[in-house]
Amino acid sequence: MEYTNRMLLKGNEAVVYGALLAGCECFFGYPITPASEIAHTAARCFPKLGRTFLQAECEIAAINMVMGAAANGRRAMTASSGLGISLKQEGISYLSGSELPALVVDITRGGPGLGNIAPEQSDYFQVVKGGGHGSYKCIVLAPASAQEMCDLAFTAFDLAEKYRIVVYMMTDGVIGQTMETVTLPEPLPGRREIPEWALDVTRPRTNMISSIYLETDDLEALNIRLQEKYRRIEQNEQRSELYQAGDAEILLVGYGISGRLARTAVAELRKQGVKAGLLRPVTLFPFPADELRRLPAKQLIAVEMSNGQMIDDVKLAINCDRPVHLINRMGGNIPGVDEIVARTLKLTGMEVK
Amino acid sequence: MADKILYGRSAGFFPTFERRPGPIKTNMHYCPGCGHGILHKLIAEAIQDFGIKDKTIIIAPVGCAVFSYYYFDCFGISVPHGRAPAVGTGLARANQENIVISYQGDGDLASIGFNQIIQAANRGENLAVFFVNNAIYGMTGGQMAPTTLPGQKTQTTPQGRSVSTEGYPLKVSETVAALDAPVYVERVALSTVQNIRKARLAIRKALTNSIERKGFSLVECLSGCPVNLKMHAKEMNEFLDNQMSRYFPLGVYKDIADSRDPLQRAEGIYDPRQVKELLYPVKVADGVSESFRNPSRIFEAERRIKLAGSGGQGVLSLGYMLATMGKLRNFNVSWLPSYGPEMRGGTANCSVVLSRHPIGSPLVERDCNLLIALNQSSLDKYLPELKRNGILLYDESNVRQPENTGEQILYTLPASDLATQLGDLKYANSVLLGAVAVMMCDLFLDDDDKADFDRVFEEAIMDCFREKETVVQANIRAFYIGKENARRISR
Numbered sequence: 031m032e033y034t035n036r037m038l039l040k041g042n043e044a045v046v047y048g049a050l051l052a053g054c055e056c057f058f059g060y061p062i063t064p065a066s067e068i069a070h071t072a073a074r075c076f077p078k079l080g081r082t083f084l085q086a087e088c089e090i091a092a093i094n095m096v097m098g099a100a101a102n103g104r105r106a107m108t109a110s111s112g113l114g115i116s117l118k119q120e121g122i123s124y125l126s127g128s129e130l131p132a133l134v135v136d137i138t139r140g141g142p143g144l145g146n147i148a149p150e151q152s153d154y155f156q157v158v159k160g161g162g163h164g165s166y167k168c169i170v171l172a173p174a175s176a177q178e179m180c181d182l183a184f185t186a187f188d189l190a191e192k193y194r195i196v197v198y199m200m201t202d203g204v205i206g207q208t209m210e211t212v213t214l215p216e217p218l219p220g221r222r223e224i225p226e227w228a229l230d231v232t233r234p235r236t237n238m239i240s241s242i243y244l245e246t247d248d249l250e251a252l253n254i255r256l257q258e259k260y261r262r263i264e265q266n267e268q269r270s271e272l273y274q275a276g277d278a279e280i281l282l283v284g285y286g287i288s289g290r291l292a293r294t295a296v297a298e299l300r301k302q303g304v305k306a307g308l309l310r311p312v313t314l315f316p317f318p319a320d321e322l323r324r325l326p327a328k329q330l331i332a333v334e335m336s337n338g339q340m341i342d343d344v345k346l347a348i349n350c351d352r353p354v355h356l357i358n359r360m361g362g363n364i365p366g367v368d369e370i371v372a373r374t375l376k377l378t379g380m381e382v383k
Numbered sequence: 384m385a386d387k388i389l390y391g392r393s394a395g396f397f398p399t400f401e402r403r404p405g406p407i408k409t410n411m412h413y414c415p416g417c418g419h420g421i422l423h424k425l426i427a428e429a430i431q432d433f434g435i436k437d438k439t440i441i442i443a444p445v446g447c448a449v450f451s452y453y454y455f456d457c458f459g460i461s462v463p464h465g466r467a468p469a470v471g472t473g474l475a476r477a478n479q480e481n482i483v484i485s486y487q488g489d490g491d492l493a494s495i496g497f498n499q500i501i502q503a504a505n506r507g508e509n510l511a512v513f514f515v516n517n518a519i520y521g522m523t524g525g526q527m528a529p530t531t532l533p534g535q536k537t538q539t540t541p542q543g544r545s546v547s548t549e550g551y552p553l554k555v556s557e558t559v560a561a562l563d564a565p566v567y568v569e570r571v572a573l574s575t576v577q578n579i580r581k582a583r584l585a586i587r588k589a590l591t592n593s594i595e596r597k598g599f600s601l602v603e604c605l606s607g608c609p610v611n612l613k614m615h616a617k618e619m620n621e622f623l624d625n626q627m628s629r630y631f632p633l634g635v636y637k638d639i640a641d642s643r644d645p646l647q648r649a650e651g652i653y654d655p656r657q658v659k660e661l662l663y664p665v666k667v668a669d670g671v672s673e674s675f676r677n678p679s680r681i682f683e684a685e686r687r688i689k690l691a692g693s694g695g696q697g698v699l700s701l702g703y704m705l706a707t708m709g710k711l712r713n714f715n716v717s718w719l720p721s722y723g724p725e726m727r728g729g730t731a732n733c734s735v736v737l738s739r740h741p742i743g744s745p746l747v748e749r750d751c752n753l754l755i756a757l758n759q760s761s762l763d764k765y766l767p768e769l770k771r772n773g774i775l776l777y778d779e780s781n782v783r784q785p786e787n788t789g790e791q792i793l794y795t796l797p798a799s800d801l802a803t804q805l806g807d808l809k810y811a812n813s814v815l816l817g818a819v820a821v822m823m824c825d826l827f828l829d830d831d832d833k834a835d836f837d838r839v840f841e842e843a844i845m846d847c848f849r850e851k852e853t854v855v856q857a858n859i860r861a862f863y864i865g866k867e868n869a870r871r872i873s874r
Contacts, residue, residue: 033663038703038710038718050662055651056477078661080649082476086469087502094466094499098473101440101460102481106473124463175741208745209703209718211710214663221653229458231438231480238402238452239460240443245404287744294743366748 035214042067042206044176045109045135045199046075048183051217054133055104056082058095060114063147064203065137068109089114093121093134100130101239103228105187109135111203112145112153115161122196123162127241127252131190133183134168135199137206138286140362148362149203149287154339157200158314165253167260168196169267170314172285176210178312184215189267191225193259200314202335204287204364263316270318271310272325274300278307280378281327283344285311287364288333295333295370302371304380314340319347329378331355333370335363395427395436396454403453412450416616418517418573418606419448423455425583426484426513429590430457439482440474442467446488447521465496468503471510479648482593485512490520493529493553500559500601507564507598509646511589514555514601517608518627525611529553532630537611552630556603560636566643567592567600568636573607574623578633588638596645605631667849668842670711677712677835681827682739689747691732691765692757692778696799700847701755701812702733705819707843709737712835717745730761755815756782757798774826776818778811784872793872794822801864810861816840817865825871837862 039047046068049057057072069085076083082099086092092108099106110118115136125132138153140146155161158170169189173179179201186197224230229237243249273293275281280299284292289310299306307327311318322330322344330352332341338356345354355377359365365373375381392398399408413419430439439457443449445464452459462470467485474483485503492500492514503510519537520526526539530552534543544552560568567589571582582604589600605627607619614622652658676682688705692698699720709716720733734747747768754769756762756777766785769775774792775785780799796818802811820840824833840862848854 032666033659034666035663036710037664038706038716047662051658053653056473058473075662077649079653079658080651082648082651084472084476087498090466091469091472091499091502094463094469095473095476097462097466098460098470098475099477100473101470102474102477104477106477120463121466128460204719204745207719209706209720210742210745211714211716217655217658217662218653219655221651229440229460229474229481230478235437235439235457237458240452242449242461248404290742291744291746293741297743364746367744368749 037212037214038209039176039180039212040067040207040209041173041176041179041201042137043071044180044212045183046071047212047214048180049107049133049187050075050079050081051215052184052187053105053218053222054081054107054183054187056096056099056106057108058084058086058092058099058106059108060086060089060092060110062111062114064139064149064206065109065111065114065135067206068135068137089117090121093118093125096132097121097125097130100125100132101128101229103224103230103233105222107133107135109137111137111139112141115153115156119162122168123164123166124241125196126166126168127164128239129194130196130239131187131194132196133186133190133199134196138200138202146362147203149364150335150360150362151202151286151288152336152339152360153200154314154336157198158343166256167315168198169193169263169316170198170200172311172314173199173201174205174286174289174310176205176208176212179205180212181215193263195259195263200286202286267313268316268318268320269312270321271312272321273308273310275307275309275325275327277305278325279305279328280307280374281325281330282306282308282333282374283311283322283330283340284308284333285314285340288335291365291367291370292333294367295374298367298371299374304375306374317343317347319343322347327352329353329355331357331374331377333365334358335365336360393424393427393431395429395431395456397456400453403450411454413447414610416607416609416619417447418515418604418608421573421579422513422515422582422604422606423451425579425586427455428583429587430455433590433594435482435590435594438480439484441484441486442471444487444491445522446491448486448488448515449522451486465491465494466499467491468496468499468508468510468512472503472506472508475509476648479509479596479646482590483510485510487512487514488521489514489516489518489528489530493555501562504559504565504599504601505562507566507646509593509596509598510600511593512599512601513586513589514603515606516555516603516631517606517612518552519608519611521608521611530631532626554631556601556631556636559601565599565601565637566597566640567638569638570603570605570631570633570636572605572623572628572633574605574620578624592640595640597640597643598646603631605633665849667845668711670842671713673713675713676739677832679827679829679832681823682714682737685736685738685740685742686752687747687750688735688737688753688755689732689751689765689768690735690755691730691761694729694731696731696757697809697812698731698757699733701815702735704812704816704843704847705735707846708839711839711842711846714738715740715742717742719745732761732765757811758782774822776815776822778815792826794818794869795872796865796869798865801868802861805857805861805864810857813844813858813861814865817862818869820862820866821869822871
């Protein structure tokens with residue numbers, strides 16, 4: 031039989047294919063809209079490859095099951111959305127304190143509270159700034175297409191293991207639900223090595239995983255080491271995609287679906303003779319601050335489906351040395367391209383009077 | 384002269400406790416008279432005697448035993464409060480070679496983590512759970528536990544536990560034993576020598592079950608906490624053997640391990656050739672080469688399509704068909720459905736975008752090139768979003784011809800009626816695609832692409848309904864009936 035590597039996949043499906051091709055061994059999850067297709071696809075595909083899929087009894091159990099598999103040295107993942115991620119925060123803090131690698135996929139929806147299932151981006155602070163207790167951070171990847179959700183699964187596990195850190199893949203309900211053509215990457219050449227530190231029969235039994243340090247000096251030392259790790263990540267792992275940004279006077283910044291909308295808006299603005307460009311962060315932590323600083327834009331605009339959360343990182347990146355505006359919608363509303371175009375012209379004073 | 388040791392520390396423990404901070408490296412941190420020391424010793428002896436130190440992982444709970452990894456010469460992990468059974472599930476599922484011990488206190492297991500223990504038990508996870516029930520919170524300083532006895536005074540029940548306020552002590556062994564999956568449940572007491580000997584056997588039985596992959600075992604150990612219960616050793620044993628045992632009777636609650644087959648989990652497949660065979664889709668049609676591009680000019684620009692109707696009309700699958708056709712001809716495509724409760728009844732709509740370039744917004748809004756409307760409300764709602772020179776295709780079985788559409792081009796056919804005549808409303812999709820073919824051929828397609836449209840439709844049908852030959856043939860018939868019946872509305 032002949033196989034093809036081109037498929038039509040929802041973002042939510044593509045991330046599972048990517049994870050499996052990247053050697054993910056275990057999936058533990060709990061159903062939640064708009065992330066449920068991830069569990070559906072995992073339930074179909076993980077057992078097909080003899081790997082572990084288990085529907086956990088709750089979000090809390092799911093992240094702790096991930097912790098168990100990760101401690102065993104396996105590539106493990108879970109997926110949820112906003113409120114489910116809130117429940118997972120304790121576990122993510124433990125994973126971070128224990129320096130265990132894991133992939134957490136977050137398909138964001140509207141909040142606060144039960145909110146709705148429409149695509150908000152209001153969990154930026156929760157995911158990018160820590161979320162749980164303690165001075166920890168996670169690497170946050172922000173795919174904006176099904177292809178990227180597939181490809182970034184490789185990046186996610188590689189980074190998670192390189193830095194022994196939790197990696198989020200955070201995107202919104204639109205990207206999760208949109209089906210697109212995906213070219214499947216080649217699978218890993220074979221089963222990967224179990225890491226040296228793992229609680230695995232092939233490793234020394236002196237291996238131990240813990241995040242408790244009774245002595246204050248010991249806990250401070252851990253925290254200093256963690257902060258140094260985060261600095262290293264900031265130096266080495268910033269990723270972004272540029273579109274018409276090199277000579278742009280007005281730079282739109284947006285991730286996930288906002289980045290896609292902003293891209294179309296930039297094309298429209300260029301048609302109207304406005305020198306607009308786009309920086310789409312692919313990593314949110316580390317925020318692509320170096321690239322942002324380098325670009326010559328005179329004014330910046332954060333395009334966000336929240337009250338304006340990423341905008342803080344835009345301002346920090348450039349030390350507030352240029353105006354930074356906000357174009358946003360909330361409640362799960364998606365700004366139209368023409369709305370972004372019109373508000374850009376107005377905010378930057380280029381509106382035709 | 385060297386001392387002769389008759390009965391020393393088990394080799395299941397480290398020789399000295401170097402992980403313990405501070406100067407004391409030979410003693411445990413537990414208070415005098417505490418049951419943890421006894422239970423630790425019984426476990427350490429068992430993992431030493433069974434020769435399983437290299438594959439045993441002891442999960443340390445939150446509670447006094449949080450530091451158990453100071454002592455045991457095997458793998459250790461400390462986990463969130465109450466979540467040991469979930470972490471244990473992860474460990475046990477990740478590698479069935481692992482011997483996983485979940486060591487939990489009464490607050491951890493029976494209060495904050497009760498859902499985790501019940502669910503892990505109910506799944507029959509291959510875990511040995513050692514549950515220390517001392518009727519009180521130890522680590523946090525003597526608060527009420529779910530197993531605190533009626534009338535028992537604690538920091539948070541200063542007048543004594545009132546069953547009308549705090550409820551009754553939770554009977555964990557009885558509850559777990561009532562489930563179908565667990566293979567072994569016993570309650571023991573870490574009190575007299577006789578009881579400790581029974582506990583020793585129970586622990587070995589639970590670990591044997593784990594080694595033999597029989598599934599879930601739980602040993603509940605009634606245990607002393609002299610400091611928080613404010614008792615001396617003699618009172619403590621009296622409390623365990625008379626007061627606690629009366630409420631929590633000792634004994635075997637379930638033992639069906641002999642009747643169970645060992646759990647057998649699948650082995651993961653990682654060989655890249657096999658992975659591809661299992662995961663990559665089968666190619667159903669010869670199709671075109673990767674470099675093929677339909678030459679007609681229409682495809683140079685991004686094409687944005689909105690499809691809308693009522694739930695059950697097959698709007699989403701019609702959009703999926705169009706997206707599949709695009710995929711088969713090397714377009715970048717996106718297909719975005721309305722999702723969530725909206726899908727279950729009421730209206731359904733989806734956006735399809737085809738492009739030779741990366742697609743910006745997958746949402747088709749006011750820049751729609753083609754609107755396919757299957758019911759009146761969808762037409763009314765989305766017609767204003769159709770471009771000035773856009774194309775409307777509607778199902779005249781359900782939709783009235785709109786007025787004042789200006790430069791917009793209108794195509795129609797009685798898709799639902801034709802589909803019903805064909806035997807099933809679900810053929811309306813393919814009938815409508817026949818109409819799309821007519822419209823495309825009339826207005827946009829070069830001669831080569833005209834024939835290719837029919838080909839790619841047939842390939843897409845095969846792609847969507849692979850191996851269902853009758854469905855494929857019925858849809859192809861519907862497509863050509865659509866082609867025969869579609870007409871442009873002339874003005």
